[in-house]
Amino acid sequence: MHEKPALTSSELGVLWTTYQQKTMTQRMLEHFIKHADDSQAKIILENSYHELSPYPDKIKDMFQQEGAVAPIGFTQEDVNLDAPKLYDNGFDITLIRMVKEISMGMHTLNITMSYREDVIELFQEMTAITQKHYAICTNYLLEKGLLCRAPFVPMPKSVEFIKNTSYLGGLTPLSKTRHLNTVELANMYHGVEANISGIIMIDGFAKVARKKDVRKFFERGSTIAKDIVHDLSELMMKSKLQVPVAANGNVTDSFVPPFSDKLMMYCVSLFCSFSIGSGSIGTAFSLRNDLPAKMVVIMEDIFSYGHEGAKIMIKHGWLEEPPQT
Known part of the structure; x- marks a missing residue:
């Protein structure tokens, strides 16, 4: 059977960092799901949680297969599900959207620092999931009037080239x-x-x-x-x-x-x-x-x-x- 090459130092680093971030997100989602009072928001949060949940375990398995100790990250000790909600008016979705924005950038960068096929596939899967849920969160916030679009400007009618260094x-x-x-x-x-x-x-x-x-x-x-x-x-x-x-x-x-x-x-x-x-x-x-x-x-x-x-x-x-x- 073809044996997998050992994890490189960069793969070990990006998997470790991803585990920290994903377990943090899990804990936040668990609290937001329990206290969501908007049914649409709750479905968005639950779907995000269910699609995210397998990946910390996959990363932990990769560490263990290499004979390496798995990181701790964030556990049930880091969340109090009985605490009342800390944010209102759609900020649970806003905060998860912000985390997804960071994840999109991290996953893409991590692919460029990975070499083993299964590690690349892992980040490709997480990239697709993150992009999907980022778009869902954005659309929800726009529909609820909780997110403003950037300013509109007149559309260009011709192509121009910079003619003077004063432009700088x-x-x-x-x-x-x-x-x-x-x-x-x-x-x-x-x-x-x-x-x-x-x-x-x-x-x-x-x-x-x-x-x-x-x-x-x-x-x-x-x-x-x-x-x-x-x-x-x-x-x-x-x-x-x-x-x-x-x-x-x-x-x-x-x-x-x-x-x-x-x-x-x-x-x-x-x-x-x-x-x-x-x-x-x-x-x-x-x-x-x-x-x-x-x-x-x-x-x-x-x-x-x-x-x-x-x-x-x-x-x-x-x-x-x-x-x-």
């Missing part, structure tokens, strides 16, 4: 420069949308965090996200663009934590990592020279914040160590 200049008080183009606007708006949802998520976490340093960490994160929304919105408004924002959820009056501090800290760390990656892509495709400078400052703030979170997780023994080389 930014908005300054001393010179008349161009407004955002649609590529730049797409990244600006995505940043606003993601951080508005992030504010609601992290405000809920801050409200129920058990440990004082964790609570203060979340409060600082909310302030950083609000500053990012303000800065990016200001850039859009200077280009005569409105920043539409839907009421995509709210924090309830519950003070009972549905998730462990460990899980909430990991969730915020995951969102920080994704935000840095997303900001880097936005910077790479921006042609106005003031935009990368602005994004670098934002990414430095996020990196510093994420580094502070890692220190807190290490302090409390929550940061599981990846397999070593």
Whole structure:
């Protein structure tokens, strides 16, 4: 019989990271399903949970077949199903949509770092499932009026080429420069949308965090996200663009934590990592020279914040160590 080659270091790394993220998502879905008061939302959450559930076990089996210890990830100790719901007004679907967005990017990147056929197939399957459920969550939020589309602009009537290097200049008080183009606007708006949802998520976490340093960490994160929304919105408004924002959820009056501090800290760390990656892509495709400078400052703030979170997780023994080389 043909024997499978051993897992490479990169395959071991991406499978380990995926296990952490998938077990976190399982715990969140379990709580959201139990407390969903909208029948349509409950079906969406249940379907997502059932399609996701086999994959942590598949990853664990791959580790065990290699004679490697499987990661712990997040267990039933990290969720309190009896806690009242922490979010209302459709934010359960909003939060799962945000997690699916991160998963889509991770799965695609993980395929490029995998070589063994069964590992590639695993990420291909998860990519297809994640894309399907991301679209379902998006359509639900649009139908309920809980998600705003990006601003509409006039359709182009002809193809134009850039004729002057002044196109690369930014908005300054001393010179008349161009407004955002649609590529730049797409990244600006995505940043606003993601951080508005992030504010609601992290405000809920801050409200129920058990440990004082964790609570203060979340409060600082909310302030950083609000500053990012303000800065990016200001850039859009200077280009005569409105920043539409839907009421995509709210924090309830519950003070009972549905998730462990460990899980909430990991969730915020995951969102920080994704935000840095997303900001880097936005910077790479921006042609106005003031935009990368602005994004670098934002990414430095996020990196510093994420580094502070890692220190807190290490302090409390929550940061599981990846397999070593």
